[in-house]
Amino acid sequence: MRWNKISDAVIRRLPLYxxxxxxxANETDVSLISSQELGVKAGVGPALVRKDLAWFGExxxxxxxxxxGFLRNELRKILNLEQEMAVGLAGVGSLGEALVRYHLKRYxxxxxxxxxxxxxxxxxxxxxxSTVEGITIASLEEIPQKVxxxxxxxxxxxxxxxxxxxxxxxxxxxxxxxxxxxxxxxLHVPDTxxxxxxxxxxxxxxLAYYVPKPAN
Amino acid sequence: MRWNKISDAVIRRLPLYxxxxxxxANETDVSLISSQELGVKAGVGPALVRKDLAWFGExxxxxxxxxxGFLRNELRKILNLEQEMAVGLAGVGSLGEALVRYHLKRYxxxxxxxxxxxxxxxxxxxxxxSTVEGITIASLEEIPQKVxxxxxxxxxxxxxxxxxxxxxxxxxxxxxxxxxxxxxxxLHVPDTxxxxxxxxxxxxxxLAYYVPKPAN
Numbered sequence: 014m015r016w017n018k019i020s021d022a023v024i025r026r027l028p029l030y031x032x033x034x035x036x037x038a039n040e041t042d043v044s045l046i047s048s049q050e051l052g053v054k055a056g057v058g059p060a061l062v063r064k065d066l067a068w069f070g071e072x073x074x075x076x077x078x079x080x081x082g083f084l085r086n087e088l089r090k091i092l093n094l095e096q097e098m099a100v101g102l103a104g105v106g107s108l109g110e111a112l113v114r115y116h117l118k119r120y121x122x123x124x125x126x127x128x129x130x131x132x133x134x135x136x137x138x139x140x141x142x143s144t145v146e147g148i149t150i151a152s153l154e155e156i157p158q159k160v161x162x163x164x165x166x167x168x169x170x171x172x173x174x175x176x177x178x179x180x181x182x183x184x185x186x187x188x189x190x191x192x193x194x195x196x197x198x199x200l201h202v203p204d205t206x207x208x209x210x211x212x213x214x215x216x217x218x219x220l221a222y223y224v225p226k227p228a229n
Numbered sequence: 230m231r232w233n234k235i236s237d238a239v240i241r242r243l244p245l246y247x248x249x250x251x252x253x254a255n256e257t258d259v260s261l262i263s264s265q266e267l268g269v270k271a272g273v274g275p276a277l278v279r280k281d282l283a284w285f286g287e288x289x290x291x292x293x294x295x296x297x298g299f300l301r302n303e304l305r306k307i308l309n310l311e312q313e314m315a316v317g318l319a320g321v322g323s324l325g326e327a328l329v330r331y332h333l334k335r336y337x338x339x340x341x342x343x344x345x346x347x348x349x350x351x352x353x354x355x356x357x358x359s360t361v362e363g364i365t366i367a368s369l370e371e372i373p374q375k376v377x378x379x380x381x382x383x384x385x386x387x388x389x390x391x392x393x394x395x396x397x398x399x400x401x402x403x404x405x406x407x408x409x410x411x412x413x414x415x416l417h418v419p420d421t422x423x424x425x426x427x428x429x430x431x432x433x434x435x436l437a438y439y440v441p442k443p444a445n
Contacts (some may be wrong), residue, residue: 021435022238027432032415042318056415089410093437100433107327112429114323136262166440191436197274201250207439209432213328213409216425217344217383218239218244219317220407221309223423224382 020114023065027088030062034085047078089127099131101165101189103180104172105140105150108195108223109133112171113146131163136176152185155158174198232362239281243304244273248302263294305343315347316414317405317429319396320388321356321398325349325413329362334444347379371397376403383407390414 033054035157037043048066052059054135066072066084069091073079089095102109113130133150141152147163151159168184169178170192177196185206194200194210202208232395249270253259257399264282268275282288282300285307307313318325329346349366352355357368367375384400384409386393393412400408401422410416410426418424 024438025431025435027438028431029415031434032431054415061234065364078263084230091438093440093442094434098437107323107330111323111327126430126434130260152397154440167431167436169429181380190441191439193432193436199245199270207436209245211427211438213385213427213431214342215241215244215248216427217385218308218310219424220383220409220425221243221314221344222240222243222307224314225406226309 016078017097019068023068026055026057026061026065027092029057030066031088031092031094034088036082038085044081045078046084051079062157066183094127097129098167099130099163099165100167100169101132101134101159101163101184102130102169102171103134103153103184104170104175104176104196105133105135105145106171106173109135109169109171110145112169112195113148128167131165132159134159134180136172136180153180156183157187158188160184165189166195169193169195170200171195235284240276240283242281243271243308245273246282247301247304247308247310250297250304253297254301260297261294262297262300264289267295277335281407283415289422298343310343313343313345314383315379315381316344316383316385317348317350317376317379317400318346318384318385319350319369319400320392320412321349322387322389325351325385325387326361328385328411329364330439344383347381349374350373352388352396369396372399373403376400376405381405385409385411386416387411 030051033051037046048062049059052062060144069087072084072087102113130148132155133145133148134153135150140150143150166189168179168189172180174196176199177198178195181192181200181202185202190206191204192200192202194208197212197214200208206213246267249267253262265275268278287302288303318329343424346364347363349361350369350372351366353370356366359366364371376406381406384405386396388396390412393410393414394416397416397418399409401418406422408416408422408424410424413428413430416424
């Protein structure tokens with residue numbers, strides 16, 4: 014079941030709620046949470062919490078709140094996190110390696126993060142065949158084979174800007190529908206492909222807007 | 230002049246427009262752009278382009294479009310990019326170093342990226358005093374002094390999750406109002422402080438929603 018018409022702004026907030034519920038699930042004495050409390054912990058207004066969750070069903074009881082374990086399971090289902098999902102990463106330079114070590118490693122102990130780093134790719138022949146965190150680096154030519162073998166559904170691009178579109182095209186041709194792009198370039202993809210971009214320069218330029226201007 | 234009531238969703242799109250205009254500014258034969266074309270290149274609907282820009286003034290002429298150089302200058306002013314702004318980065322581990330090398334280096338040749346990496350910080354005494362890309366790593370105790378000396382207005386946190394809040398607090402006490410947080414944790418900050426978060430796990434969980442489910 015998909016809810017195709019739901020705005021991506023809503024989808025973006027679901028992992029924030031899930032993170033709060035994951036934390037609460039480790040505290041055995043908490044079984045209920047109000048939309049107020051969920052909102053505060055997730056950094057979202059309580060009315061918006063209720064509105065977001067209402068898109069997917071009736072998860073809470075008025076005046077009582079949400080049952081932590083139940084809502085957590087529902088969010089995991091909505092976000093496709095019930096089953097393990099294979100992730101590939103292309104571009105094992107300093108950024109790619111850092112992403113592997115800094116981020117992907119930590120999810121072993123997080124129940125709701127069912128994404129497994131399954132393959133690494135690089136265009137540099139001197140890197141192909143070496144391993145990072147136990148995963149052998151494959152060449153770009155091996156993309157179709159690896160995507161099929163490992164059933165990779167999400168790829169992270171940590172390649173330089175100039176190579177990003179070509180690498181993206183290779184994954185799209187191999188059937189990948191979801192791309193997390195760290196390269197500082199806008200990717201052109203078919204409507205059937207979803208791209209999330211992490212771009213330091215765009216984030217910094219946005220923050221610059223909020224820098225207080227000198228009074229004079 | 231500030232436009233405090235403008236939604237952050239609008240502010241987030243301005244750097245996308247600016248990037249398109251930066252690219253066009255290098256092509257000497259293009260002096261006008263329609264909202265349609267600007268939208269396509271920025272990945273934003275043309276009606277939204279017009280609506281976003283209308284918040285800040287009358288930048289285009291109906292049926293003619295926007296003058297590239299003029300709109301670019303106006304966006305640079307709105308985003309506070311006219312003057313160089315100093316950025317600090319805390320946490321010179323593999324991620325922090327990669328961010329320095331992969332992202333910050335490339336802005337030398339980008340006119341609209343007037344952010345200068347001015348200081349690096351780390352809690353590890355064995356790192357303090359060594360240099361990355363010519364910048365000496367300072368200790369966390371030096372934050373107040375460095376922020377004042379270098380007039381740092383934006384900081385990037387690439388520290389582990391467990392240290393992020395403490396490091397953020399130190400920068401906030403030193404007067405920093407804008408934080409770009411790479412640590413996988415929600416920061417609690419006063420209303421006067423703006424936080425942008427880059428969180429691989431949240432982005433991946435969001436993308437997982439879009440992974441096609443098996444038909445069976």
